[in-house]
Amino acid sequence: MEDLGAAFGLALELMAAGDPELVGIVRLSLAVSLTAVAIACLLGMPLGALLASVPFRGRGAAIVFLDALMGLPPVVVGLFVYILLSNAGPLGALRLLYTPAAMILAQTILVTPIVAALSRELLAGLQEEYADQLRSLGIGPWRAIPTLLWEGRFGLATAALAGFGRAIAEVGAVMIVGGNIKHATRVMTTAIALETSKGEIALALALGLVLLALALFVTGAAALLRETAARLAHA
Amino acid sequence: MPEEGAILPLEVRGLGLAFGPRPALKEVTFALGPRGLTVVLGANGAGKSLLLRILHGLLPPGRGEIRWNGRPPGPAVWRRQAMVFQSPVLLRRSVAANIAFALAARGLPRAERRRRLAAALEGCGLDGLARRPARRLSGGEQQRVALARALALEPELLLLDEPTASLDPAATRAIESLLLRARDAGTRIVLVTHDVAQARRLAEEVIFLHAGRVIEQAPAAAFFAAPRSAAARAYIEGRLPA
Secondary structure, three states: OOOHHHHHHHHHHHHHHOOHHHHHHHHHHHHHHHHHHHHHHHHHHHHHHHHHHOOOOOHHHHHHHHHHHOOOOHHHHHHHHHHHHOOOOOOHHHOOOOOHHHHHHHHHHHHHHHHHHHHHHHHHHHHHHHHHHHHHOOOOOOOHHHHHHHHOHHHHHHHHHHHHHHHHHOOHHHHHHHOOOOOOOOOHHHHHHHHHHHOOHHHHHHHHHHHHHHHHHHHHHHHHHHHHHHHOOOO | OOOOOOOOOEEEEEEEEEEOOEEEEEEEEEEEOOOOEEEEEOOOOOOHHHHHHHHOOOOOOOEEEEEEOOEOOOHHHHOOEEEEOOOOOOOOOEHHHHHHHHHHHOOOOHHHHHHHHHHHHHHOOOHHHOOOEHHHOOHHHHHHHHHHHHHHOOOOEEEEEOOOOOOOHHHHHHHHHHHHHHHHOOOEEEEEEOOHHHHHHHOOEEEEEEOOEEEEEEEHHHHHHOOOOHHHHHHHOOOOOO
16 A cells, blocks of 8 residues: 555556456456346346236235345345355255356346336336326236336336446455356456455556446446437437 | 127216215216217316226226117227327337337237328328327327327227317317318217317217216207306306306
């Protein structure tokens, strides 16, 4: 920590040179989190649409439960997946612990409720607006689900970005189920934690800058989506 | 052309609906013949929209009997109807895609969908707007799209709930002339409005609703020349309630 300036310079150098270790970590981070978010969207968006469109007994409770799951602490999810995948656990035979697959599973569990809850909230607003018109056209609550998903496409993209922001930035879950193994399961957040504790500020700083850039990208993309939606008067 | 038999004439007897202790519709009884344009006239809160929504199956009737050509209400009946709402509810797609969506929802064969889409766009003067995002249009154009979408379904009965309440005179006139054209082509039309002038322009028959009851049902000429009830007289003279 004695020379922050030098560490910063070194970080920029690593980035400019495309340091293989740095690049490998960033690529694994993106692969794990993008896969997890893709699965979370496939599960969470239809679930959100279903909760928005189809009335059933206990729907209110289900929505409260889903909203509560948005706040799942990553370490708790990590612990849960660890127990699931550990040798003695129910899925131990799959031997997935300390692999990227385990990390994807953990992040999917973490992000699906976020995507589902945000989707539900957005689509419930649309449903309210469309319900009578769709029923007039003979479209019931189940058949309305694909319509709502398509009508809400811009807002849903924002929900996906929010999920990605959560996944790429979390450290607790991937640390526990991935183990932060060099060249195997080391991602940006776990690498930053390790390098910082070792005093290797330069690599940590470089990874931190990449994370920051990604956060900026996500925010920018969300703003761009909103603007596009408004321009097309599709909002 | 009716594949399952016509849904008109309609007979409504003793229809009632209550939200809480206050009845919104009371002992509503009337009949609709198979042709023409009927205006359901009355003040805000008279129960006009509720009545229309019950006829279209969007609200369950509280009590009473509804018979569509002798049959009880159900999806087969509602499929033969189309409804236009006060504020047009258009999907976040192009004008053409909005109409195509409704036709696809009816499960019509592709060639038939294409034919009806072209006819609806042309008939409602929307050819030039077909590719435009529907929600980008003006209020009058949007309502014209909603009407085109409803007409494309070739309904036996077209229900309209205050379709021009928030439109300017030019847009209102465009909607009204489309309605008259549809009527002349054989579409049965029931239009809800609180606008006496509009009722005078369009109605062949008037159903006057007051405080949840049908006070009068009469041919338009007779109704406007000599309303039988004091409530209707006051309403068409434009007197404000005390």
